[in-house]
Amino acid sequence: MKYSSPYVPPTLTVDAVIFQLHGDKLEVLLTQRESDPFKGEWALPGGYNAVGSTTIEALTEIVLRKTGVDLDNDLAYIEQLYTFDTVARDPRGHAVSVTYMGCSRAITLGTGSQHAEFFPVDRLPNLAYDHASIITYAQERLAAKLTYTNAVSGLLDKKFTLSQLQTAYEAVMGRLLDKRNFRKKFLTLNLIHETPDTWRDGAHRPAKLYAFNSSSLEVLSRSFD
Amino acid sequence: MKYSSPYVPPTLTVDAVIFQLHGDKLEVLLTQRESDPFKGEWALPGGYNAVGSTTIEALTEIVLRKTGVDLDNDLAYIEQLYTFDTVARDPRGHAVSVTYMGCSRAITLGTGSQHAEFFPVDRLPNLAYDHASIITYAQERLAAKLTYTNAVSGLLDKKFTLSQLQTAYEAVMGRLLDKRNFRKKFLTLNLIHETPDTWRDGAHRPAKLYAFNSSSLEVLSRSFD
Numbered sequence: 001m002k003y004s005s006p007y008v009p010p011t012l013t014v015d016a017v018i019f020q021l022h023g024d025k026l027e028v029l030l031t032q033r034e035s036d037p038f039k040g041e042w043a044l045p046g047g048y049n050a051v052g053s054t055t056i057e058a059l060t061e062i063v064l065r066k067t068g069v070d071l072d073n074d075l076a077y078i079e080q081l082y083t084f085d086t087v088a089r090d091p092r093g094h095a096v097s098v099t100y101m102g103c104s105r106a107i108t109l110g111t112g113s114q115h116a117e118f119f120p121v122d123r124l125p126n127l128a129y130d131h132a133s134i135i136t137y138a139q140e141r142l143a144a145k146l147t148y149t150n151a152v153s154g155l156l157d158k159k160f161t162l163s164q165l166q167t168a169y170e171a172v173m174g175r176l177l178d179k180r181n182f183r184k185k186f187l188t189l190n191l192i193h194e195t196p197d198t199w200r201d202g203a204h205r206p207a208k209l210y211a212f213n214s215s216s217l218e219v220l221s222r223s224f225d
Numbered sequence: 226m227k228y229s230s231p232y233v234p235p236t237l238t239v240d241a242v243i244f245q246l247h248g249d250k251l252e253v254l255l256t257q258r259e260s261d262p263f264k265g266e267w268a269l270p271g272g273y274n275a276v277g278s279t280t281i282e283a284l285t286e287i288v289l290r291k292t293g294v295d296l297d298n299d300l301a302y303i304e305q306l307y308t309f310d311t312v313a314r315d316p317r318g319h320a321v322s323v324t325y326m327g328c329s330r331a332i333t334l335g336t337g338s339q340h341a342e343f344f345p346v347d348r349l350p351n352l353a354y355d356h357a358s359i360i361t362y363a364q365e366r367l368a369a370k371l372t373y374t375n376a377v378s379g380l381l382d383k384k385f386t387l388s389q390l391q392t393a394y395e396a397v398m399g400r401l402l403d404k405r406n407f408r409k410k411f412l413t414l415n416l417i418h419e420t421p422d423t424w425r426d427g428a429h430r431p432a433k434l435y436a437f438n439s440s441s442l443e444v445l446s447r448s449f450d
Contacts, residue, residue, distance in 0.1 A: 007273055008275055010234070010274070012321060049321075052319060054312060055321070082305060083323050085279045085280045085323070098308045147449075185448075185449050186449065219369065223410075224394060224411060225402045
């Protein structure tokens with residue numbers, strides 16, 4: 001079909017999948033809907049993108065207003081995730097959502113966030129729209145990125161023990177890893193270095209603290225020469 | 226800002242970056258614009274996405290109409306690339322473009338394609354909109370994918386020599402690779418296997434033909450256990 005005037009675009013929305021690590025759980029930031037559709041249910045923070053704003057501008061404004069989280073300053077890392085466009089995903093009509101995925105070190109939600117909360121990804125409440133599948137997609141993307149980038153650094157403090165590193169991997173991948181193999185394989189990637197500092201957890205002997213070599217996203221691409 | 230009614234969405238468009246390999250050159254499919262803006266210049270095949278069609282549905286219809294290429298049947302591989310949303314990228318007004326990247330084995334453009342042509346990525350004509358930077362982004366994405374997936378298979382015949390494989394890598398990466406290192410490193414990935422067949426190119430002795438183990442996209446993720 002050719003579109004003769006008037007051309008009618010779908011609604012454009014933006015949504016954020018913001019992960020943090022809490023203990024040994026991967027958590028995602030949700031907001032409770034205050035109006036229909038899906039009133040009272042939880043959803044990714046997001047909303048309309050009107051003409052004149054880029055997707056990240058619209059999203060930054062909406063997430064700050066709905067949750068108090070500042071995408072510019074509170075995140076270690078954010079990237080465009082995917083554009084979801086199933087025609088029936090919003091009961092009000094065809095809405096295309098440009099989504100972003102971010103990682104943050106532990107965030108304390110402030111007073112502007114009475115309807116926002118982090119939930120463990122393995123114990124999510126009922127979610128509005130197709131947001132459950134968007135979160136699954138984001139977690140899979142993050143798990144894949146952990147195998148060829150230093151993206152896990154976005155979930156950890158600047159200095160961390162190898163146990164904390166492994167816990168972060170396990171939380172994202174949703175399964176336990178063998179400690180000896182994990183350490184051996186991870187250390188051969190040359191992404192991290194030992195610091196002079198140690199960390200003591202209760203009665204255990206002090207553990208060495210490590211840091212990532214690069215604070216920006218690094219891709220472990222294979223070179224062919 | 227909260228958007229009070231009436232909410233006005235940006236225009237939604239879709240564009241395709243379709244690569245093929247021609248000799249030792251990576252080429253991209255372009256169409257010549259028949260009307261303003263940018264009349265007579267070349268652009269990625271694309272157009273409007275109206276309410277009621279998903280992005281890939283709209284794109285499939287547009288690319289077939291403008292170039293004769295059928296995204297469903299002519300490509301080895303296609304994926305959503307990125308959503309470009311700079312407010313001023315279209316002189317007619319704010320238009321957000323959801324882009325896709327595909328790879329095809331050599332395509333012969335048919336009669337429905339008098340305004341469509343493949344151009345080598347290193348000798349592109351003047352391009353409309355921000356399409357030059359979209360092509361650069363797509364080529365970088367494809368080059369990155371070649372380091373951790375079997376995506377190069379989309380550009381090659383089902384059986385190929387190691388020289389043809391290396392030529393494909395060089396075309397995407399835009400630089401020459403050392404033959405011995407390339408072969409050694411690639412073969413350790415265990416993505417391909419020898420076939421019983423050989424290929425003879427003029428006076429050279431026959432070269433072994435290889436095939437990919439998997440015909441679907443395979444990701445070489447590092448395992449940590």
